[in-house]
Amino acid sequence: AIRMTQSPSSFSASTGDRVTITCRASQGVSSYLAWYQQKPGQAPKLLIYAASTLQSGVPSRFSGSGSGTDFTLTISYLQSEDFAIYYCQQYSTYPRTFGQGTKVEIK
Amino acid sequence: EVQLVESGGGLVQPGGSLRLSCAASGFNVSSNYMSWVRQAPGKGLEWVSVIYSGGSTYYADSVTGRFTISRHNSKNTLYLQMHSLRAEDTAVYYCARDNKLYDSSRYPHYAMDVWGQGTTVTVSS
Numbered sequence: 001a002i003r004m005t006q007s008p009s010s011f012s013a014s015t016g017d018r019v020t021i022t023c024r025a026s027q028g029v030s031s032y033l034a035w036y037q038q039k040p041g042q043a044p045k046l047l048i049y050a051a052s053t054l055q056s057g058v059p060s061r062f063s064g065s066g067s068g069t070d071f072t073l074t075i076s077y078l079q080s081e082d083f084a085i086y087y088c089q090q091y092s093t094y095p096r097t098f099g100q101g102t103k104v105e106i107k
Numbered sequence: 108e109v110q111l112v113e114s115g116g117g118l119v120q121p122g123g124s125l126r127l128s129c130a131a132s133g134f135n136v137s138s139n140y141m142s143w144v145r146q147a148p149g150k151g152l153e154w155v156s157v158i159y160s161g162g163s164t165y166y167a168d169s170v171t172g173r174f175t176i177s178r179h180n181s182k183n184t185l186y187l188q189m190h191s192l193r194a195e196d197t198a199v200y201y202c203a204r205d206n207k208l209y210d211s212s213r214y215p216h217y218a219m220d221v222w223g224q225g226t227t228v229t230v231s232s
Binding site for chain 2 (some may be wrong): 001031032034036038043044045046049050052053055071085087089091094095096097098100103
């Protein structure tokens with residue numbers, strides 16, 4: 001199975017900050033990479049698919065980049081509602097695999 | 108409104124069985140890829156299984172041979188039949204629509220764009 005590794009596992013940030021989360025695949029997944037946001041007690045929410053395509057309705061402050069093995073999720077201007085856990089997931093091959101998650105906390 | 112509602116979770120003894128259901132509204136389960144994803148208490152997300160619109164199925168290694176994904180088209184419902192349950196199967200189980208979405212080059216991708224609220228499975232004696 002392809003292993004997805006996110007970094008950092010958690011960090012603190014302030015509203016207005018620009019934050020970047022990285023995701024590395026143990027083998028190439030082309031652009032078959034999605035990012036999800038999960039808030040406490042809620043189901044995950046799709047933010048980005050195809051590594052960089054913003055899902056409908058997701059604010060433009062979210063962006064994704066990368067291809068192959070290295071990917072990033074960037075939030076250009078952190079808002080209070082963005083404090084959550086973020087997961088990357090590859091859907092290039094089965095079994096699909098998620099990263100371990102990155103928790104974005106309020107500083 | 109596009110919606111998924113899971114049910115069927117509960118407390119089950121190790122070695123027992125349980126069937127989860129996921130009722131869809133606003134779209135047809137039979138026309139979409141549909142997935143199950145689980146989340147153990149305090150842990151991350153784990154993909155469990157998918158069923159294609161054509162009926163093909165895939166499973167995580169951890170559940171292969173024990174879990175079966177299926178659907179009932181007229182009831183517009185997705186199922187996950189779980190046998191030989193273990194303590195490590197304890198989790199919130201989510202169903203999700205694995206929708207066909209297009210990138211900027213109009214190439215199709217499948218990503219989970221609609222999720223249910225989850226149903227809790229606890230395996231314990």
